[in-house]
Amino acid sequence: MTTQHTFDDLLDIMRKLRAPGGCPWDAEQTHESLTRYLLEETYEVIEAIDEQSPQHLKEELGDLLLQPVFHAAIAEEAGSFTMNDVINTLCDKLIRRHPHVFGDLEIKDSNAQVENWEKIKKLEHGNERPSALSGVPEHLPALLKAHKISEKASRVGFDWEHADQVFAKVMEELHEFEEAWAGGDPTRMEDEMGDLLFAIANLGRFLALNPEEALRKTISRFQKRFRFVEESLLKEGKAMQQASLEEMDLFWEQAKSAERVNNK
Numbered sequence: 001m002t003t004q005h006t007f008d009d010l011l012d013i014m015r016k017l018r019a020p021g022g023c024p025w026d027a028e029q030t031h032e033s034l035t036r037y038l039l040e041e042t043y044e045v046i047e048a049i050d051e052q053s054p055q056h057l058k059e060e061l062g063d064l065l066l067q068p069v070f071h072a073a074i075a076e077e078a079g080s081f082t083m084n085d086v087i088n089t090l091c092d093k094l095i096r097r098h099p100h101v102f103g104d105l106e107i108k109d110s111n112a113q114v115e116n117w118e119k120i121k122k123l124e125h126g127n128e129r130p131s132a133l134s135g136v137p138e139h140l141p142a143l144l145k146a147h148k149i150s151e152k153a154s155r156v157g158f159d160w161e162h163a164d165q166v167f168a169k170v171m172e173e174l175h176e177f178e179e180a181w182a183g184g185d186p187t188r189m190e191d192e193m194g195d196l197l198f199a200i201a202n203l204g205r206f207l208a209l210n211p212e213e214a215l216r217k218t219i220s221r222f223q224k225r226f227r228f229v230e231e232s233l234l235k236e237g238k239a240m241q242q243a244s245l246e247e248m249d250l251f252w253e254q255a256k257s258a259e260r261v262n263n264k
Helices: 007-018 022-028 033-052 056-076 085-096 110-128 142-155 162-185 187-207 209-234 245-264
Strands: none
Touching: 007 022, 007 056, 033 056, 033 209, 056 085, 142 187, 142 209, 162 187, 187 209, 209 245
16 A cells, blocks of 8 residues: 655655755755756656646656755755745735735736736835836746746836737847848847847737747757657668758658647
8 A cells, every 4th residue: 555645744754864864965955056956847847737647747746846845944954944934924925915815805807816916016025126127037038037027017008009019029120130130240130139039029928928838839849840850761761961951851841740630
């Protein structure tokens, strides 16, 4: 019979791993050294969601859960806070920021809830965040950060009125990038490419499309198609370096066609 562990068991296991006589590697870790694993585990959870595999998702959620447990154990040893403090802080925040559920406030829809959430956050932080753009983590992936920044700007009225205006801005930035490329100035090309990507991220927000997710899924499709081309050429006894672009493109189109059939 499988042992049914509890959350308290998990906390105890982590304490034992970091205690004298436990695991040397676990004992050596700090908040800073664990940062990379927090990011890696988050992306592995996203990958499991994309795969639509409950078993894989269950495992990856466990790996992700280990990270806050690890950080809380380190903080507990330093006398900063405990996992119970983390949970209490989270519960208080959820109750405070959902007055329409735990209080008497009435809201119309999810958009109204987002607006009210932001108002409550601003009251909580007071002068800690003087700018309307404050509160966006510095280390977010650039496209996601662009999406968040433009979202915050829009909440104070700094926004386009219609999607076609944003699309026109994308085309304007594309033209300016083309001019910079023709001029051969690497610095200006970099600037204009940044402007173009920011405009595209803004368009994604306007159309309720997450640019980071869109690009991540495109990369995944590219990898799958590329592997199909590699495998198809190997069946013919060829490496990619030995194949013509026309041959590779033929298999690429076959991969795209197979995707369309599978997605129906």
